[in-house]
Amino acid sequence: MDTIELQRIALIENDNWWYRERRAILSRELLRFSVPGDAVDIGAGAGGNSRELLGHGWRATAIDLSPAAVALARAHGVEAYEGDARYLPLPPCRYDLALAMDVLEHIEDDGRAAAEITRVLRPGGTALVSVPCDMALWSAHDVSLGRVRRYTRRALVELIEGAGLLLDRVWSRGVLLRPFLHHLRHRTAHCEDLAPLHPFINETLRLSAAVERHLPTRSWPGTYLFARARRPG
Template structure:
């Protein structure tokens, strides 16, 4: 993610429906994990996800490969470092939780990045990963965001397993919106601008994603894949 995109994320993520839903997913997973410990947010961007960790009592470290993102996190009083996800400047076995949300799709060598996640986790530690789903949805939106690939359930779970992580759960998000996203992005000649979502549409999409949480759709194809895994003891 480049400097301009990170600045745009920082400006909109507090109110934008997509980022709000992602924070809700993180909060739900944190509640399942129980007592807070030490966490690393890899690809922290504007620091929105790191704030969720801090708000839930976790000792959080933000990592990003752009100085703009690190500066944004530092300005909010966060512990933040500039680093490549394939070479994390962190001690092995030192974290209870690692977030890598919409990170792996930007990295050519996603196997090495995932192995680094495994390395920094303590035995029994948890990894929470999200990636864009399905190359059938590939569009100019992906190109503009600097993505290299979209994942299937199989490619995501194989990537995690190859890195030595044991899968706990994998699920889809934005299932209801998938047909609309596929149609809209394939018709667009440029990247969809999330900053220009009308407030009424933004709230409508928030309600829709909230409703989807209550529906048995997590095994259906969606726009995004989430996976929770752990480093075996």
């Protein structure tokens, strides 16, 4: 992702429905921990998720391949370092929590990146992963964002378990929005997600995501998959 796109994300991520929903999911997952610990945010971008960690009392380290992303994260008060997700510049067995949210789909050798998540986690440490799902939804949107794949549920499970992690749970998000986003992204030849949305549309999408939290749709086809796993300890 280039510098202009990172700057766009930094401008919209506080209000954009998707970035808010992703932070809300992270916030709920953090409630599973009795006390905050050490966390690494892999592929942190401008550092939105890292700031969420800090807000919950965690000691957060952000890693991103882009020097521009590292600079943006540091400008927002995040401890950030340049690094490749396949070769993290971090010691082994160091972190209680590793985030890889919207990251693995950008990496050809995603197995190597998943193995690095396992390596840097302490025994018993938790990994939280999110990826776009279903190649039937592939469009110019994915190309614009530099993705190399979308995942099936089985492919994500195999990736996580192949890295030596014990899977706790996999669930879908974007079930209610799937028909709308499928139509939107297949009628345009460019990516619209990095542009500010009209407030009414943004709020409608946010409310749809909020409603979905209370529906039994987590095993249904959506637009995203989330997974929680742990390193054996």
